[in-house]
Amino acid sequence: MQSTELEIGELLSLHNLKLSVAESCSAGGVSSKICSVSGSSNYFLGGIVAYSNQSKIRDLGVSQESIQNFTEVSKEVAIQMSEGISKKFNSDFSVSTTGYAGPLGKDIGKVFISVKTPKTTDVRELKLYGNREEITDQIINQSLQILLDKIKLFISEDI
Secondary structure (H helix, E strand, O other), X not given: OOOHHHHHHHHHHHOOOOEEEEEOOOOOHHXXXXXXOXXXXXXXXXXXXXXXXXXXXXXHOOOHHHHHHHOOOOHHHHHHHHHHHHHXXXXXXXXXXXXXXXXXXXXXXXXXXXXXXXXXXXXXXXXXXXXXXXXXXXXXXXXXXXXXXXXXXXXXXXX
């Protein structure tokens, strides 16, 4: 069975589609997995690790009001992150991550992953368990799987 990132790459390449990534809690891990595939420069346009709220606002166009009203870990912010990175890189697909990986604080394991396709922008809320490293690994793997599912759905509807 091939890896999720390899399958993403094959589908994006085959259909001449481009990808960008906006990461907070995954700290560049999604981009790293995507770029581990040979030839990823053909479809991966780039990514931003927007770890601070200032970066989310400045680099991704997230509204300060959304952060104040909903917090930086919310569906509203995740959606704005995926839409902002897609606009910045002019990509067909984008994925964003925001969440609490721990070990300190409340709501540890609460994560939002948003995927923007050429037709829709969706967000999924997850509750993950484990230590910081385990949660981060789950965020990366879930992000790739959700992205792959959205790419397959788009392609099947577009044929």
